[in-house]
Amino acid sequence: MKTIKKFTHIDAKTVDEAASILRAGNASVLSGGTDLLGTMRFEVLPDYPEVVVNLKSIPDLEYIKEDASMLRIGALTRLEDIAKDETVKTRYTALAEAAHRTATPHIREMGTIAGNICQLTRCWYFRLPDNRFNCVRKGGRQCYAVMGDNRYHSIFGAVKSCFAVNPSDTAPSLVALNARIKTNKRLIEAGNFWDMAVPGSTVLGADEIVTEIQVPKPAAGSRSAFIKFAIRKSIDFPIVNCAASVLNGNARICLNAVYNKPYRATAAEESIKGKTINEESADAAGAAAVESARALPGDRNKWKIQIAKTMVKRALLACS
């Protein structure tokens, strides 16, 4: 096994302290570590962090609480705890199911919700050990997936030339449930939280740290669901996943792993609006969702369009 290169490790006591270390430069935060330690071990990125700031030593960041208006989840809450929580399972079904379908049981026991939404892309050019492809996502000049093997890449085009997709399972659920992400500086709507960054996938500033996820309490009668397609059901990252929430003929539908960031399928939302969800209307919504989808030259990722369509359909049917 490749050993991890040397770094300095700091157990932060408060979020402010962790942020101040990040401000000092060349530092990474560590919560579950399942993504960060892998990138460090294989030296995926051009920069290797000099300092790793452990957030697990900060007290009171691991909780699931529901009050009259919303569900609050601490940033360091493990995915397995979210997946097993009865409150989340009953009223925030899409989130519980997404947490349950993330990675493997072991990674869910270690990985946190904040880490899951902030994870880096799984693009295999980006992830190749020793930074062998210095792509746009790393500050380079081109996206190697365009001419290369892009079977898992974006079907809705590039963002700043990057065709990589966001691999998070919980992200589309948070968008569908209209969640907000609280950081040490601001409150961000889930719909605006993700964006292409070098090398990240969020709009977070260099010294910004997620502290809480807030999900508004769904109105009575609303339903939500999460559907995922992956090669190996119990292990893999999604090929396509989809979360939907439905209330009185209005739906919020979000696909992921199809675009640089979670993709809100507004065309599908329009299509299903006011209709009863059945086989026919859900199928039409699926078709609407992928109307603007385009495979990359060579059609290697064309199969994902059909899958995305079916995911939307199944997610809606699961809400009916």
Added chain:
Amino acid sequence: MSEEKKSENINKKGTGNVSRRTFLKDAGFVVGAPAIGTIAASSGQASAQDRAAETQSEDGSTVSRIHTEAATTIELTVNGDKYRFTVEPNWSLRQLIRDEIGLTSPKDWCGGLGACGSCTVIMNGRPVLSCLTLACECDGANIETAEGIAKAGHPIIQAYIDNNAFQCGYCTPGFVCTSKALLDRNNNPTEADARDALGGNLCRCATYQQHPPAVLQAARELKKT
């Protein structure tokens, strides 16, 4: 040299057997930096001096613990035995368990990606991947490995044997730890529970079908006691 060396070793340890690792180490096959961690007191009795030093640094200090290359001291319980180690920040828990404690059950298959589950150990009741856990963050942790589970006579071991739930056996310690963690939490698992819990463990021999019956058998055995 081997025969002579082996017997020396046995006499020294007085255990009647010698592990391959100990043998290789003693025979001088392991090269590279010497381990800086040592088992200070397997009974958990740290010297008074050590304790004083710890109290000074931890009590009333407003600065966070900074683990530079110069390493940090952690105390942890592995299979019921207490250990104290000086570890470097970049050491994984797997490295500590294998190279320092000498328990070789946490395997390395995927190379430290967290993709195979063969390095699974139980840490504070959770089945975790020891390759993606930093040793310096394990201060105060209670860890169980497959060796400890076997030593304690847990019925999962016999259940694995009875159900032929392995061929080459490389992935088995990981499966055993994951199964035991499931049984600790859920004394009445269904087959679906077992499949779900073991979903992160890979077996290249494809013995997957035999694992859920083994877990269910162990659950039945546990209920009897």
